Amino acid sequence: MGPGPATYRTARAGKGGLPPGPRLPRAAQTLLFRTVGHRLTPRLRGRYGDMVRLRLFPEGAVVQLTDAEHIRAVLNGPDTVYHGGEGNAIVEPVLGARSVMLADELDHRRARRLLTPAFRAAALDGYRGMVARLTAEELDRWPAGVPFRAHDRMNRLTLEVVLRVVFGVTRGARLDRLRTLLRAFVDVRPVDFLGWHLPALQRVGRWRRKLAQQRELDALIHEVIRERRDAGEAGAGGTDVLSRLLGSSDEDGGLSDAELRDQLVSLLLAGHETTATALAWSLHELAWSAPLQARAARAAATGDDAFLEAVVKESLRLHPVIAEIARRVTEDVELGEYRIPAGTTVMPMIGQVHLDARYHQAPRVFDPGRFLEGPPPRETWLPFGGGARYCLGAGFALMESAVVLREVLTRFRLEPGRAGREEERARHVVLVPGHGAVVRALPRTGDPHGEAVS
Structure with missing residues (x-):
């Protein structure tokens, strides 16, 4: 069963202050959270309970949440009180500052209104063939029978x-340069966070190079925008997101x-490595389970996208790409027995909720079937966030992932490419397979329903 009802409440006199937490210096807590937070959080929860106080740079006071009732109150609370944009200020x-991920209240609602048409079902259907063609081109380059890092291939x-x-656009020098810059841009280490918020560091070393990459990327994007605007109606008549945005307006x-x-x-970064990581984990889990892979191969052969989506959803449950959601509270609020003061960042901890036996039976078992029985309560499955800030691209990510899995499984049988299952490793704001999800892909032969041998 899911959690019981929860509602937003302003704080009343007599409630307790912030929950307990470690007493380490802020710098030490920040370093641990950015590098091994996915391992630290369960230990903190075991010691302090479902609400834990941290002190982080640059956020300040942070309260981690792992109880679904508290999470429901946050995600369904008014956007005037729980600011997701301020909660994401680290990026x-x-x-x-104008990103839909950084905006709050009226600005956030307007940004979503203008972006939503590009991700409606009719728009998604138009992308399926393109995703299938690009996947087929990528699979032509896979080394048969040789271990390789699936995460790298899925990123590409x-x-x-x-x-x-x-x-x-499909080709050209500008697109080639955008590819190169974006690959470098997402290669972020925990130390890079310091440069984002300490301008003095941006004059030296790695931080200076990162800033130069960002400025070149911005210049290229502005060039494309100017060209489309100069083209007038012709530049706003396409089906790509930029064309749709150029043609959209409100009051x-x-x-x-x-x-x-x-x-x-925001779309380039959010729609790139997150989906690649979910796919890499999916391939990793299928490679380690022959029965599940056989069922997924039958689904691929028969057009059962519901099961392929369930594989991805279960990968996102067991291996969430983003470890937490963040909201900055604008006024004092009650959560459980505590009074959370204005200015505090509250963080629903995705990985902890996904592995909680209160909400998911046998939570450490990879079982896509749990998603064929109907969706779990939103506050217990959080890879795309929740509430008014539920990810605009969730439908696209699931569609893309199902298409990719179908193409892979109709062509290849997967095997583990190294000894031992892989664990998560922190890579900037995402968690990725520690060794890149190493697999071997063997050409698939056999009957058309996926009962294949190599």
Whole structure:
């Protein structure tokens, strides 16, 4: 059963203060959280309970949440009280202040209104053939029978997909440079977070190089925007996201160049490595389970996308790409027995909720079947966030993943490429397979329903 009802409540006198937490210096807590937070959080929960206080840079006071009732109260609370944009402020130097991920209240609602048409079901259907073609081209390059890092291959594929979806272009020097810059751009280490928020560091070493990459990327994107605007109606008549955004407006007018830049960068980054990581984990889990892989191969052969989506959803449950959601509270609120003061960041901890036996039976077992019985309560399965900030691209990510799995499983049988299952490793704000999800792909032969041998 899911959690019981929960509602937003302002704080009343007499409630307790912040929950308990470690007493380590802020710098030490920040370092541990950024590098091994996925291992630290369960230990903190075991010691302090479902609510744990941390002190992090640059967020300040942070309260981790692992109880679904508390999480429901946060995600369904008013957006005037729980600011998701402020909660994501750590990525503002990269995404830009006008990004839908950084906006709050009226600005956030407007950004979603303008972006939503590009991700409706009718728009998604138009992308299926393109995703299948790009996947087939990628699979032609896979080394048969030789171990390789599936995460690297999926990153390359999903980057190509998102570039086509966002810009609509297929080739050219500018697209080649965008590929190169985006690959470098997402190669972020925990130490890079310091440079984002300490300008003095941006004059030296790695931080200086990262800033130069970002400026070149911005310049390229602005070039594309200017060219499309100069083309007038012809530049806004395509089916790619940029064309749709150039042709959209509301009572406040259309998006400015600066707003377009921030939305496009957000879509490029959010729609790239997150999907690639979910796919890499899916391939990893299928490689380690012959029975599940056989069932998935039958689903691929018979067009059963529901099961293929269930594989991806279960991968996202067992291996969430993002470890937490963040909301900055704008006024004092009650959560459980505690009074959370204004200015605190509350964090629903995705991985902990996904592995909680209160909400998921046999939570450490990879079982896509649990998603064929109907969706779990939103606050117990959180890979795409929740509430008013539920990810706009969730439908696209699941569609893309199902298409990719279908193409892979109709062509190859997968085996583990190294000894031992892989564990998560922190890579900037995402968790990735520690060794890149190493698999072997063997050409599939046999009957058309997936009962194949190599």
